[in-house]
Amino acid sequence: MLKFILRRTLLMIPQLILLSLIIFMLAKAMPGDAVTGAFMGNPDATPEQIEKIREKFGLNDPWYQQYGRWIGKAVKGDFGQSYTHQQPVTTLIAGRVENTVLLSLFTAIMIYLMAIPLGIIAGRWTDTWADKMIVTYNYFAFATPLFVFALLMLFLFSFVLGWFPIGGTVDIRIETGTWDYVVSRAKHLFLPVMSAALIGTYATIQYLRNDIIDQKIKDYVKTARAKGVPEGKVYTRHILRNSLLPIAAFLGYEITGLIGGSIFIESIFSYQGLGQLFLQSINLRDFTVVTALVMIFGTATIVGTLLSDIILSIVDPRIRIE
Amino acid sequence: MAKKQFMLLASLLLVLSVFLAACTGKDEKDGAGEKDTSKDPGKDTEQTEDGEDAEEVEEDPNAGLDFPLTVTNTGDPIEGGELNFGLVSDTPFEGTLSPVFYSGAPDADVMSFFNESLFAYDGDYLITNDGAATYEVSDDNKSITIKIGDNVNWHDGEPVKASDLLYSYQLLGHPDYTGTRYTFMISNVEGMPAYHNGETTEISGIEVSEDDKTITITYTEATPSLLSGIWANATPRHHVGDVMTGEVTMEELAASEKIRTSPIGFGPFKVAKIVPGESVLYERNDDYWRGKPQLDSIVLKVVSSASVLEALKKGDIDLSSVPVDQYLNAKEIDNIELLAKVDLAYTYIGFKLGKWDAEKKENITDPNARLADKRVRQAMWYAMDNETIGKELYHGLRFPGTTLIVPVFASFHDASIETPTYDPEKAKALLDEAGFVDVDGDGFREDADGNELVLNFASMSGGETAEPIAQFYMQNWADVGIKVQLLDGRLHEFNSFYDQVEADDPKIDIYQGAWGVGSDPDPSGLYGRTAAFNYTRYTSEKNDELLAAISGEQSLDTDFRAGKFKEWQELMVDEVPVAPTVFRYALTAANKRLTNYSIEPGTDLRLWQWGVTE
DSSP: OHHHHHHHHHHHHHHHHHHHHHHHHHHHHSSOOHHHHHHTTOTTOOHHHHHHHHHHTTTTSOHHHHHHHHHHHHTTTOOOEETTTTEEHHHHHHHHHHHHHHHHHHHHHHHHHHHHHHHHHHHHTTTSHHHHHHHHHHHHHHHSOHHHHHHHHIIIIIIISOOSOSSOSSOTTSOTTSHHHHHHHHHHHHHHHHHHHHTTOHHHHHHHHHHHHHHHTSHHHHHHHHTTOOHHHIIIIIIHHHHHHHHHHHHHHHHHHHHHHHHHHHHHTTOOSHHHHHHHHHHHTOHHHHHHHHHHHHHHHHHHHHHHHHHHHHHOTTOOOO | OHHHHHHHHHHHHHHHHHHHHHSTTTTOTTOOSSOOSSSSTTTTOGGGGSGGGGGOOOOOTTOOSOOOSBOSOOOOOOTTOEEEEEEEOSSOOOOOOOTTTOOSHHHHHHHTTTOOOSSEEOTTSOEETTSSEEEEEOTTSSEEEEEEOTTOBOTTSOBOOHHHHHHHHHHHTOTTOOSSOOOHHHHTBTTHHHHHTTSOSSOTTEEEOTTSSEEEEEBSSOOTTHHHHOOOOOOOHHHHOOTTTTSSOHHHHHHOHHHHTSOOOSSSEEEEEEETTTEEEEEEOTTOTTOOOSOSEEEEEEEOTTTHHHHHHHTSOSEEEEOGGGHHHHHTOTTEEEEEEEEEEEEEEEEOOEEEETTTTEEEEOTTOTTOSHHHHHHHHHHOOHHHIIIIIHTTSEEEOOSSSOTTOTTTOOTTSOOOOSOHHHHHHHHHHTTOOOSSSSSSOBOTTSOBOEEEEEOBOOSTTHHHHHHHHHHHHHHTTOEEEEGGGSOBOHHHHHHHHHTTOTTOSEEEEEEEOOSSOOTHHHHSTTOTTOTTOOOOHHHHHHHHHHHSGGGGSHHHHHHHHHHHHHHHHHHOSEEEEEEEEEEEEEETTEESOBOOTTOSOOGGGOEEOO
């Protein structure tokens, strides 16, 4: 097991290098750079001055030189300076990470809290009205684009009903560290989390439902029933143990998906996280931030995959990785 | 694994392309089709970024719509009032809260409440003696002496010193300075180039008095831009740390918490708390040099343009700008009042007439350019129905542009010049005269030599109106027989558009752009022979001469300058290197409980007097 994890971790290195190379080249291929954006339309700026700044940031060097410099620092945890923010990228990202992690974590928790019971109900009592309702909800969740749904939620609960704030992470008037502060944060988190969670459940529900239906007619279940195991126990002890396996394995991917998915949510709810920062940086051609963030998202994906494999091997005794 | 890698790459590409396509117009406040080339209209107008001056704009003589400039509520403000300010932006403020280092317009808005320029400005954007400092210009117009008032203190109680203003100059000219504000008015200071190149640590043209309250700045050449362009933002050296003594480096200073989370100024409000990128809480500064401000506190919140109207309606925010495309809905809200002023910007159609010579660093006009004949350019101006664009697509919030000096500059804009208005017949006559006639009978004109003429039109994507506007103009031109097609058959994203226009892509014949003009109307930076931003590459002797006169010493006499401005505007209307299409209104929504609030030029209603009546 240890060996497996170690090997996979080592395998991540070339993956990440490849990823960084692609990101870097793509970023450089985008028209314009941060300096263009900042100076564009400033009639006072002279070409010499712009050139001087480009030179200073090494933007005129060939891409492989720039890449070499960048990767050399990046392995030491230094992603360089953000031009638009006039701040080290690491500081910038560190300031936003908390918000995104909170959002992702609660969304993941909500998804599982809702999806697992619903999936079980739908799978166990197939073709009942409850199952039909869950399946209908599931189609709806599957078909609805996140940004449409989030906007609808915002419109309904913030604008029309006024139950929740229209955006942000906290009410600035409240003193940091008090109980009210926690409540305020929770209130600001609720809508974004629910918007993402309510329509993020479909995959889990669908997998669980289908798997339970599959397992129901398997021989081992028949055997259990024949031996007189009570129906409730058949499910909890036998079927669920197997059906939850793929769900558990999904956990790793789920985490990755949430970081990426939060871009829409963060934009709609003006929630200061990594997603918003990513979007803004692309617009402003703030390459250092863009590349650092894509590296983070990419790393999350690779780590998520690894996590999934590890979880799977732990929960499923049939899989033994050597 | 290879497959996963590919999927990852593919999804990254997708994500990137979606954002590139979808977000180009997002950071533009008015959601308009053509993007203002200066994403931050304030960036070339340093002095408008501070304090109440940001709100001052000259009354517009051409104002077609009846918008008030001042709120009608004249009630007495209540004690302990709180104002909620909505910062309409789809990109959060970056939080670089220093006039020297900041880059985005949202940061300028955040600063305007606590940071103030040493000078007040009048309706012509010229400095006055009503501010925190007074000034006197020397007889030879080469130096200015600034005296800072005795009762002007930073928020931490320290007096504002002359050396604090010197510090700003030291930062702006610093060899390690990477921001955008090392401009002519800075480099023109005597000894600045030497300091900027790192040859010396002293700026010879700046002298600070013994008592540290008076500063004299001497310039290499006298310029009429002095009173509108002088840098007058002090930097609290004791608070942020001194770069000159090596206490901090430039990079550390720009990233410092002292300007990000605990900035100070000497404006009417102090920063009490900042939630980065999201909101700012300001408290009253009882020590404000003009007197005790009326409002107790101000809360600034970033609001997306999609939700600003709802927030105004609910009273969540009291004051904000309104995106132009939401004007009709905003009119229906009854707890707010709409104020408007004419923006320091114009949209235009540019005609490519030459190339930028990077060696010589000057524009070279090509006499054989496809649109070299000015009659053709005039005809294209006559063919454009800008009135309809303004009425139908902007509900009157944009109106036909006239000359290249926006009407805001009342002393320099010449409304008497007759500029082309929509007249297809006149356009056709001009084209006939130029020899552009339809030879082969396909309904479109050929050029003077009888060759087929198809013009490539570059226009930016972004906003809902971008495509209709481009199509509308192309139809306008087709109506008079000029065949115009979109460059590559589509609109272009902001950055790639300017990349191509800037590089004089030979495929581009005409393009649609916009300029945000600074508070100094001097057009040399946009139309001069050596101006890289002169994207049309139009040059002429007459133009050189007039521009030189406008920025020359003689122009210190405003009447002389106005005369040269008039000549220049006439020349531009006759030569048409660019055809201004529309001027624009900027809308502000104010809750009816707001009092003493005005966006009028040189108004006496300043930030410290704003109040709420309930």
